Amino acid sequence: MSESLKKLYNHLILDRQKDLSNFEKNENAQITLEAYNPVCGDQFKLYLDFDNNTISKASYYGYGCSLSRASTSLLVELLPGKSGKEVLECIQSYYRQLEDDKEDRSELIKALSMAKEFPGRKQCVVLSWDTVKHFIQNKRA
Amino acid sequence: MLDIDNIRRQFPIFSTTTKTPLVYLDNAATTQKPLVVLERLQRFYSYENANIHRGIYQLADDATRHFEKARSRVAQFINAKYPDEVVFCSGTTEAINMVAQGLRKYLSSDHQLVVTAMEHHANFVPWQTVCNQTGARLRVIAVKPDGTLDRDQLDAAIRQKPAVLALTHISNTLGTINPVHEIVALAKEHGVITVVDAAQSIAYDHLDVKDLDCDFLAFSGHKAFGPMGIGVLYGKEEQLARLEPYQQGGSMIIKVSEESTTFKPPPHGLEAGTPPVAEAVALGTALDFISGIGLSKIKVHNHSILLYAKEKLSSLQGVQQIGPENETSSIVSFLMKDIHPHDVATILGESGVAVRAGHHCAQPLMQALNIHGTVRASFTIYNNREDVDQLIDALKTVEKVML
Structure with missing residues (x-):
């Protein structure tokens, strides 16, 4: 097994994709977004509740690969308590951390950043992040 | 009997010296090209x-x-x-x-x-x-x-x-x-x-x-x-x-x-x-x-590789073949436990085994079968049993990595 494969499929990603916290439907959510990748069929519903302009609750449900699940799980964990502006900052910071190995970043993001080394997998780790980003940008516009 | 080694030598792509030799099992997407073409x-x-x-x-x-x-x-x-x-x-x-x-x-x-x-x-x-x-x-x-x-x-x-x-x-x-x-x-x-x-x-x-x-x-x-x-x-x-x-x-x-x-x-x-x-x-x-080469001979060869692959896949625990048992061409679609097809394909790709994963441009079929995608291996005239063996070995690696 190659070193890059080991780094990508490290236990943090594999544990994270099996971690079911925040993996739940919330039909009553104020906002339901769909993160969909037509290439692979990955499809998540992202459920967001707001209190004033701050996200009070976030969860997700759906189908995806280990990378899209782990990255979505991380996203919904980070969202509560953030305003629209803070959400965008958080997403931009995540993108920087994926690209730049000089960034101070968690072991999980280090593993997710390996996706770019593999053909066709870069999209998996930004799918849900892009969806939330577009929603917040449109909301603010 | 067809001389598969000789046929294989007519395809320059298999002679390239990469770190891992190419095991090309995505022939339903496109076939490789022989030198004459x-x-x-x-x-x-x-x-x-x-x-x-x-x-x-x-x-x-x-x-x-x-x-x-x-x-x-x-x-x-x-x-x-x-x-x-x-x-x-x-x-x-x-x-x-x-x-x-x-x-x-x-x-x-x-x-x-x-x-x-x-x-x-x-x-x-x-x-x-x-x-x-x-x-x-x-x-x-x-x-x-x-x-x-x-x-x-x-x-x-x-x-x-x-x-x-x-x-x-x-x-x-x-x-x-x-x-x-x-x-x-x-x-x-x-x-x-x-x-x-x-x-x-x-x-x-x-x-x-x-x-x-x-x-x-x-x-x-x-x-x-x-x-x-x-x-x-x-x-x-x-x-x-x-x-x-x-x-x-x-x-x-x-x-x-x-x-x-x-x-x-x-x-x-x-x-x-x-x-x-x-x-x-x-x-x-x-x-x-x-x-x-002769289409009849190609068909016999492709079918024999398919049967070999189906048999080997059946021997792997947790592999579920999708599609009819008989009356199929040289294509086998499968799922491996609950591992996403793209995770399977990435790990296979690292072992030099090229397969297709996903919905295969057939989303209505995926909906009909109530699945999100499959891993697909498809064979043709230059594939041999060693290709299948490498697929199986690589699938064992998938299990090691993911479970």
């Missing part, structure tokens, strides 16, 4: 290049001759009545669009078009689009959980005399071989125009359009050891003549004035613009390559 392309562009059907000089005349000879070669390969029943186009997708849009003027809300849930998007979306444009209704025939067509539903739909039946010969996802002869015969009894997607069958089995008696048949060159960008629409002479050209422009016209244009009859009237001449010529060479 690559050399034919190069020879055309090096020594024979000129535009066709217009130049009054020897080089142009020769280029036209090579192009038309390729048309005859295709006609002979599929046993068409006349070379002019062969229209060159970019591939299966364009061929089917050409028929769907070519028939558009005849369609209205009085008509029904029938497709199946097994179709590749290339034989689904063009029909859905023309239905939206004309008000015609699209009837989608169900696929049973075993991956075969619901024949009762299909036969009943045909008896209602739809305008068109568009059907794949072989499922690109599951390898299901549809009994197209029987189905086309029934459709003919009821006056239905039949369109057969032969993308997966052109390099798998003998196609005889006279015997099959379909009105239209489409395939791509690149799935038959030929270049990308060249494909074929076969149509019965009288059926091609009914098609409205879906593209207009250069070379497809007889007379143009400010007020009106007269189109050439098929096939040239359906080939607007400069066609991929070298690619058409090299497609002829690819068909020669197939005939040189």
Whole structure:
């Protein structure tokens, strides 16, 4: 097994994709977004509740690969308590951390950043992040 | 017995020195190209290049001759009545669009078009689009959980005399071989125009359009050891003549004035613009390559590799094969426990094993089978048992990594 494969499929990603916290439907959510990748069929519903302009609750449900699940799980964990502006900052910071190995970043993001080394997998780790980003940008516009 | 090692040596891609040798099991997406085809392309562009059907000089005349000879070669390969029943186009997708849009003027809300849930998007979306444009209704025939067509539903739909039946010969996802002869015969009894997607069958089995008696048949060159960008629409002479050209422009016209244009009859009237001449010529060479080995022998070989792969896959715990047990071409689709097909494909790719993963451009089929995607391995003449063994070994790695 190659070193890059080991780094990508490290236990943090594999544990994270099996971690079911925040993996739940919330039909009553104020906002339901769909993160969909037509290439692979990955499809998540992202459920967001707001209190004033701050996200009070976030969860997700759906189908995806280990990378899209782990990255979505991380996203919904980070969202509560953030305003629209803070959400965008958080997403931009995540993108920087994926690209730049000089960034101070968690072991999980280090593993997710390996996706770019593999053909066709870069999209998996930004799918849900892009969806939330577009929603917040449109909301603010 | 075929000398597979010798055949394999004719494909430069297998001789490249990468860190891991290529185990190419994505032949349903595109086949690799033998040296003769690559050399034919190069020879055309090096020594024979000129535009066709217009130049009054020897080089142009020769280029036209090579192009038309390729048309005859295709006609002979599929046993068409006349070379002019062969229209060159970019591939299966364009061929089917050409028929769907070519028939558009005849369609209205009085008509029904029938497709199946097994179709590749290339034989689904063009029909859905023309239905939206004309008000015609699209009837989608169900696929049973075993991956075969619901024949009762299909036969009943045909008896209602739809305008068109568009059907794949072989499922690109599951390898299901549809009994197209029987189905086309029934459709003919009821006056239905039949369109057969032969993308997966052109390099798998003998196609005889006279015997099959379909009105239209489409395939791509690149799935038959030929270049990308060249494909074929076969149509019965009288059926091609009914098609409205879906593209207009250069070379497809007889007379143009400010007020009106007269189109050439098929096939040239359906080939607007400069066609991929070298690619058409090299497609002829690819068909020669197939005939040189013999399609019957290719089929026997491919089937033996498929059976070996199916047997080996069955011995792996947690691997679920999707699709019919028998009556399949050299395609096997499977799932591995609850591991996402793209995770499987990434890890296989790291071991040098190229497979396809995902919905295989057949989302209605995925919905019908209630799955999100599969891993697909597809075999052809240069694959051997060692390729399958490497697939199996790599699948064991997947398990180690993911579980």
